[in-house]
Amino acid sequence: MARDAITLGRVTTVCPNSAIAASIARRFAVEPVDYAAVREIHEEAIGRMANAFGATLGERGQRRHFQRLVGALVASALNAGRSHSEKVSEARTLTAKLANGARDEDREGI
Numbered sequence: 001m002a003r004d005a006i007t008l009g010r011v012t013t014v015c016p017n018s019a020i021a022a023s024i025a026r027r028f029a030v031e032p033v034d035y036a037a038v039r040e041i042h043e044e045a046i047g048r049m050a051n052a053f054g055a056t057l058g059e060r061g062q063r064r065h066f067q068r069l070v071g072a073l074v075a076s077a078l079n080a081g082r083s084h085s086e087k088v089s090e091a092r093t094l095t096a097k098l099a100n101g102a103r104d105e106d107r108e109g110i
Contacts, residue, residue: 006075014081042073 004010016024018035025032046066053062 006071006078008074011074011077011081014085015077016081016084046070 022032046069049069050062050066053065057065
């Protein structure tokens with residue numbers, strides 16, 4: 001069974017955009033994520049790693065190493081987005097009037 005490729009495009013389809021993320025943070029009274037800072041920190045860390053390797057790995061070795069590293073970051077974002085989407089679907093199902101047998105008070109009469 002072939003797995004779909006993990007791409008930034010797929011990540012953007014399942015992850016909440018900045019407006020939705022800000023709304024979630026507001027509703028749960030938590031600080032919103034500073035995406036620009038997160039991106040800057042990752043770029044800095046990857047740059048430091050590249051400088052630390054120097055010529056030790058060689059160009060091909062560094063390329064493979066950083067492809068795996070960035071791939072892991074993108075895969076992590078995809079899994080977080082999938083988790084978010086599943087929670088949203090679950091919440092919608094539980095709040096649907098007729099879909100939840102445990103909420104008899106929401107059911108319409110005979």
